[in-house]
Amino acid sequence: MSTEHELLPGLYLVSTPLGNLGDLSERAREVLSRASFVAGETSQSVLKWFQLLELGEKKPGLLSYRESSKDKDGAKILGLIGEGHSVALISDAGTPGISDPGWQLVAQAQDRGLSVWPVPGPCAAIGALSVSGFPSRYFWFEGFLPQSGRARKDALQRLDESAAPCVLYESPHRFLQTLQDLCSVRPEREIFVSREMTKKFEESWRGTLSRAVEEWPNKMIKGEFTLVLGPRQLEEETGQGVSQETIDLARELAIPTKSAARFLKHLFPQESKKELYRRLSE
Known part of the structure; x- marks a missing residue:
């Protein structure tokens, strides 16, 4: 940032609150106030922040960046940055x-050599994962599932094959169907559900998928949902969640068996190191 009144030319990715306006950081306020332009998915989402920050006549220029017109919108934004302007990009939330x-x-x-800076803040995926109670050393982020067809089946299979916790977003009108689809694959897998995160009617729930499909049809299905699938229970006491091919590859590393077992345990934290050692020793 060059002076009190202007930002260095570049693209600023500004995180905005999911619901509670108190989550807007001071740096986000500063960037949204001082940028040459602010771009958002809708003009309403940008104007909302101009009003909340009481920018008046000093407000930045308004730009759009939509999925349906991202090529045209993107070319305009990149052109402005190339001319020496700063552009703050926001989403509807997060x-x-x-x-x-x-x-x-x-x-x-980045391909054009333009500067890009994050202005970190709220993110529904990280927020839900942090309060899910599931191990978060590593996780899989899926976002929104494809709505139907082969793409949806492939996504469900990816989630089932992942031993790590998996984070998904879902809209209210597809939420129950997604629970049903997930349950049909592995009903005893645990799931954490966050609804309307940081908002007035925020709700959290945790249980198995089989319980979820029984209980959620009787609950309020409104607002945005963030789902966290718990780590998949690979036959952790038998070590069979690790394929024989992986065991063979570990042997080919030509390191002590104890070290190989420790290495595989790092990659597959739910596995039994004792059983991995046994399989490596066979």
Whole structure:
């Protein structure tokens, strides 16, 4: 940032609150106030922040960046940055570039050698994962599932094959169907459900998928949902969740068996190190 009144030319990805306006950071306020332009998915989402920040006549210029017109919108934004302007990109809520087209604009800016800066803040995926009670050393982020067809089946299979916790977003009108689909694959897998995160009627729930499909049809299905699938229970006491091919590859590393077992345990934390050692020793 060069002076009190202007930002360095570049693209600023500004995280905005999911619901509670108190979650807007001071840096986000500063960037939204001082940027040459602010771009959002809708003009309403941008104007809302101009009004809340009481920018008046000093407000930045308004730009759009929509999925349906991202090529045209992106070209305009990149052109302005190339001319020496600063552009703040926001999503409707949360962190831009996460499960929205913003990542493509970032890639194009980087390809042109333009500066890109994050202004970190709220993110529904990380918020839900942090309070899910599931191990979060590593996780799989799926975002929104495809709505139907082969793509949806493939996505469900990916989730089932992942031993790590998996984070999904879902809309209210597809939420129950998604629970049903997930349950049909592995009914005893645990799931954490966050509804209307940080808002007045925020709700959290945790249980098995089989319980979820029984209980949620009787609950309020409104607002945005963030789902966290718990780690898949691979036959952890038998070590059979690790394929024989992986065992063979570990042997080919030509390191002590104890070290190989420790290495595989790092990759597959739910596995029994004792059983991995036994299989490596066979």
